[in-house]
Amino acid sequence: MKREAIYAAAERLFLSHGYEGTTMDAVAEEAGVTKQTVYRYCPSKADLFAGLISGMGEERSGFSFGNSALEEELHQFGLAFLTAHMGERNLSFFRLVMNESWKSEELRELFAKHAQSRWFDELSDFLEKRLELPDAGSIAQIFISMLLSERNRVLMGRRSPLPRDEIMTHVSLVVGIFLKGLPRDHTVK
Structure with a gap:
């Protein structure tokens, strides 16, 4: 309590x-x-802030990778990830970090260590196992960046957060582009 x-x-x-x-x-x-x-x-204040932003990564709508086709797994990940990142709480914390991180090394380090780490780690592990890519972390970062491309417009006040139907459309577009751009020598399991 x-x-x-x-x-x-x-x-x-x-x-x-x-x-x-x-x-x-x-x-x-x-x-x-x-x-x-x-x-x-x-x-400490740092521990308190870390607890708050780490907790945001747990807002996953019960998502976990399974054994479905690669496209379906990426689509489900994208929906859960982008839905969480378009929430007002997440957007507010991201605005705070962007506003203050240039002057606070502590805040930069907290964000780098605790924000999105679970999402990123799970996606990297999934891609490494499923695709046998040598640099799954870089590939995961590209996929996440593509998913978050609409967030920039939201953060700049150029649009409101995406509703569910637009999230689904954006995720489908990202997954399609991402899969077409994978290295040709990868192996899908």
């Missing part, structure tokens, strides 16, 4: 005051607990 209150308070403060503008004292006050209680659950 206290842990949830602390994380909820921290999220509100991070999103309204930024990473640099949020203190552990403010989190304690916002959560209605003592500062000692906050530190019992999270030893």
Whole structure:
């Protein structure tokens, strides 16, 4: 109960005051607990932020890779990934990181280490096993970048987040282009 209150308070403060503008004292006050209680659950502001952005990776709609055809597996991954990344919470945290990361090495490191790592690792592992590619990590990064291409327009205020039908259309387009661009010497299992 206290842990949830602390994380909820921290999220509100991070999103309204930024990473640099949020203190552990403010989190304690916002959560209605003592500062000692906050530190019992999270030893530092960095740990608190990491817990929040790591948790976003767990919002996966129950997705996991299976044994379906490659195109179907990539399509299902793309739908789960892009749906999570078009959510307002995820967009808000990404805006915060983009706004402050240029001046905060700590924030850059936290984001690099904790954001999207599970998505990326699972996709890389899947591609390595399924396609036997020597550099599955680079291929996974390209696929993820293609999926996120519409997010840039959303972040710039040029459009609203994609509704489900547009996510499905975008994912189908990305999967089709991606599969046509794979190295010809790969082996599909």
